[in-house]
Amino acid sequence: MATPLVVSDVAKSFTMHLRDGVTLPVVAGVSFSIRAGECAVLGGPSGAGKSSILKMLYGNYAVDEGQIIVQHGGGLIDLASASPRTVLSVRRHTIGYVSQFLRTVPRVSALDVVAEPLVERGEDRDSARAKARSLLQQLNLPEKLWALPPATFSGGEQQRVNIARGFITEHPILLLDEPTASLDARNRDVVVELIAAKKAAGVALLGIFHDLDVRDAAADRVIDVTAFAAGKIAA
Amino acid sequence: MTDEPLLRVSALSKFYGSRVGCENVTFDLWPGEVLAVVGESGSGKTTLLNCLSTRLLPSSGTASYRMRDGQWRELYRMSEAERRFLMRTDWGFVHQNPADGLRMTVSAGANVGERLMAVGDRHYGKIRATAVDWLSRVEIDEDRIDDEPRAFSGGMRQRLQIARNLVTGPRLVFMDEPTGGLDVSVQARLLDLLRGLVTDLGLAAIVVTHDLAVARLLSQRMMVMKDGRVVESGLTDRVLDDPRAPYTQLLVSSILQV
Numbered sequence: 001m002a003t004p005l006v007v008s009d010v011a012k013s014f015t016m017h018l019r020d021g022v023t024l025p026v027v028a029g030v031s032f033s034i035r036a037g038e039c040a041v042l043g044g045p046s047g048a049g050k051s052s053i054l055k056m057l058y059g060n061y062a063v064d065e066g067q068i069i070v071q072h073g074g075g076l077i078d079l080a081s082a083s084p085r086t087v088l089s090v091r092r093h094t095i096g097y098v099s100q101f102l103r104t105v106p107r108v109s110a111l112d113v114v115a116e117p118l119v120e121r122g123e124d125r126d127s128a129r130a131k132a133r134s135l136l137q138q139l140n141l142p143e144k145l146w147a148l149p150p151a152t153f154s155g156g157e158q159q160r161v162n163i164a165r166g167f168i169t170e171h172p173i174l175l176l177d178e179p180t181a182s183l184d185a186r187n188r189d190v191v192v193e194l195i196a197a198k199k200a201a202g203v204a205l206l207g208i209f210h211d212l213d214v215r216d217a218a219a220d221r222v223i224d225v226t227a228f229a230a231g232k233i234a235a
Numbered sequence: 236m237t238d239e240p241l242l243r244v245s246a247l248s249k250f251y252g253s254r255v256g257c258e259n260v261t262f263d264l265w266p267g268e269v270l271a272v273v274g275e276s277g278s279g280k281t282t283l284l285n286c287l288s289t290r291l292l293p294s295s296g297t298a299s300y301r302m303r304d305g306q307w308r309e310l311y312r313m314s315e316a317e318r319r320f321l322m323r324t325d326w327g328f329v330h331q332n333p334a335d336g337l338r339m340t341v342s343a344g345a346n347v348g349e350r351l352m353a354v355g356d357r358h359y360g361k362i363r364a365t366a367v368d369w370l371s372r373v374e375i376d377e378d379r380i381d382d383e384p385r386a387f388s389g390g391m392r393q394r395l396q397i398a399r400n401l402v403t404g405p406r407l408v409f410m411d412e413p414t415g416g417l418d419v420s421v422q423a424r425l426l427d428l429l430r431g432l433v434t435d436l437g438l439a440a441i442v443v444t445h446d447l448a449v450a451r452l453l454s455q456r457m458m459v460m461k462d463g464r465v466v467e468s469g470l471t472d473r474v475l476d477d478p479r480a481p482y483t484q485l486l487v488s489s490i491l492q493v
Binding site: 014015016017055059060061084085088105106107108 | 265268423424426427430452455456469470472473476477479480481484485488
């Protein structure tokens with residue numbers, strides 16, 4: 001089976017120049033791969049570096065060492081050393097990301113926030129909006145909210161907009177950073193269904209789920225992040 | 236996205252006597268890409284912008300621009316007339332103070348129409364219709380078309396300046412603190428408008444700002460300047476979420492949380 005994402009020996013630390021240059025090691029020796037059609041979960045306690053790993057895979061955090069090999073545009077690229085332009089192209093076409101919080105833009109409607117990734121990939125606005133509508137419906141977001149900017153929505157409503165935005169595209173790799181944290185049981189089940197549909201479509205998923213029910217329902221295996229604790233390798 | 240950049244800048248430096256304006260700046264800009272240049276006052280970002288837009292000649296270094304016909308031209312070797320033509324047609328420059336980019340004593344419609352005439356448009360009805368269209372795109376009511384910008388609020392003036400710059404369909408727009416000096420609510424509206432226009436028109440833009448939130452909202456790529464030098468550059472969200480240079484960390488940690 002295809003393996004669109006291979007992470008090998010990745011290390012990350014933060015150097016705090018405002019604190020006399022103290023270095024905070026986060027993770028080291030991170031190595032794993034994700035196959036097409038599976039959902040893996042990063043496991044471990046808070047502070048173990050789960051989110052940092054996800055952010056490195058999205059190019060949002062710089063990588064100190066190691067490689068992140070991604071199947072992109074018919075070839076393989078190393079995201080850890082890719083140019084900003086390549087990272088942008090990877091985000092547009094290959095790696096999708098559902099963040100924990102929605103970063104809202106003033107005056108853009110929820111519907112267009114969801115449709116935007118498709119429009120960016122060249123789909124026409126009407127068909128992108130139609131797909132956005134059906135996803136928001138599936139996620140039980142009241143129709144009267146669709147035309148409003150999500151800035152004033154509740155946490156759960158914003159998260160559903162965020163999920164719809166992340167799931168609308170056909171990225172072959174999808175990263176999920178606690179997508180169900182502020183959802184009720186009914187909507188958690190919808191997210192589990194959406195994940196199952198992605199798996200069936202051959203998408204490689206990697207997520208962080210603190211919710212055990214969701215994790216058990218969605219995940220094929222758990223990658224234990226404590227094994228990559230930075231101190232362990234150094235010692 | 237095409238595979239060729241629009242602008243190539245190499246080792247650009249500008250000295251004012253022995254003082255450094257900007258030093259050894261190198262980057263490429265691709266079509267449709269928005270680059271933010273951030274840093275505090277005196278960091279050299281405006282000097283850089285003025286050199287790139289050829290309002291100022293650098294002390295050393297090169298900048299090449301890919302013209303509409305695909306030819307690469309070295310900006311600082313062009314004649315003054317050629318540069319002015321480029322500035323009027325293929326480029327835009329949005330000043331922090333709208334009064335610097337507008338003609339304050341002619342009507343709003345004429346401010347927009349003037350750029351069209353500069354590229355050879357002569358049909359009055361067409362020019363007026365285009366002006367009306369652009370005023371509506373920047374959310375200025377049609378019935379204000381014959382008013383002078385003197386009678387406009389700061390936010391309206393700035394929107395008019397943007398319309399004046401974009402009406403000729405430029406491929407590259409320089410912006411110097413486009414939201415500086417505006418109320419926060421007016422700023423949000425302008426930013427949203429700019430963001431929409433840049434995406435819809437596929438513009439490349441170089442935006443100088445000291446406001447990191449503006450940079451985050453508008454740009455994909457960012458350069459951080461200090462004392463005339465680029466201390467850090469990369470994807471905007473990477474630079475802001477994982478700042479590496481001491482100065483960038485200071486900038487990011489100085490943002491007030493609302």
